[in-house]
Amino acid sequence: MQAINVQTPPAQSNKATPPKASKTKLSFDYTPSQDGIDHNLLVLLHGLGDSKGPFTNLGKQLKLPQTATLSVxxxxPVPYMDGCFQWFPSFDMLTGDLLxxxxxxxxxxxxxxxxxxxxLINHLIKDCGFNPSNIFFFGFSQGGTVALDTVLFGKVRNLGGVVSISGYLLEEQRVDRKLGDGYAGYILVTQGEKDGTVGSKFEAEKRFKAIERQCGxxxxxxxxxxxxxxxxxPSSEREWRLIHTFFGKNMSRRNIELENMSDVYLVK
Known part of the structure; x- marks a missing residue:
């Protein structure tokens, strides 16, 4: 008969190790969870011509439970525009036109x-202690493109999920996926019906299908x-409700009350 080993479960740390600037080439602002439990991490990626500051404030305003935030x-730099940044070259240096x-x-x-x-993701997992499936992304426009690219084509394939606001994969990176090798997490894309940058609803739907082709x-x-x-x-109550519902549904939560009960044991 196999012996039963009963143990007191090991205590989990509520605080993640803050990321270090020396470990990445990207500049960021890190904010621990407001409730003191850094279980999830939300990575915020701004749009073309913006910077991390406004998204640092946005992360605080979202007040997601058990979630630290990282505004990257x-x-x-956008040429000739002080304090403005881009995730990849966007303008023709001679004409100023969009590439x-x-x-x-x-x-x-x-x-x-x-x-x-x-x-950066490798540092967050190995040095800071975040579980890959608990790392989520929020990106606007070009930042949404980078968020999607990170989860669909990056080295870590089991990241939690993405909310992309009017952001899609670049048209030139539309490639067919190998069977069985797709992303298996959660993706929400919100799109304005009058979005002149992305184009028609038909174009937006076509670009969304390019995302789905990379998913399992x-x-x-x-x-x-x-x-x-x-x-x-986002500015409407409906869109923000969709975003909060997405995170509320897909981000996991620790049951602190259960963990703190003295009569809970780990049975092996």
Whole structure:
């Protein structure tokens, strides 16, 4: 007969180890969870021409339970615009026009950023103690592109999920997925019906399908169109409710009361 080994379960630490600037090439602001339990991590990625500061404040305003936040700044300054940053080259240096998918510098820049994001995620997991499935992303526009690229093509394949606001994969990186190798987490994309940057609803749906092609059969993906909205951050009660519902449904929670009960034992 096999012996039963009864033990008191080991105490879990409520605090994660804060990330160190020396461990990554990306600039960031880290904020511990407001309730003192750093179980999840929300990585916030700003849009083209912005910086990490406003998204640091957004992370605090979201007040997600048991969730620390990390607002990351894009690595490249926007030429001739002080305090503005981009995740990959976006403008023609001679004309000032936005680069098109035909320009190889966009994808080259995104691949450089992917490598830096991989290094940051590795640090967050190995040195700070975050479980990959508890790391989620919130990105706007170009930041949404980077968030999706990180979970779909990055080295860590079991990250928690993404909320992308009007952000999709670059058109030039639409590739077919190998069977059985897709992302298995959670993705929510919100899209303004009047978004002139992305284009028509048909174009937005086509770009969302490119995301779904990189996902496995167990992934949960959703695209929601917001009435009377252009290419902007969320401002309506409906859109913010969708975002909070997504995180509330898919982020795990520790049961602190159960953990603190003196008569709970681990049976092996």
């Amino acid at each position: 700044q894009a690595p490249e 098109t998918p035909a320009n190889p510098e966009r994808l080259k820049g995104l691949l450089r950023t992917r490598e830096m994001m991989d290094g 059969s167990t992934a949960e993906t959703l695209q929601i169109f917001i009435t009377n909205k252009d290419h902007t951050m």
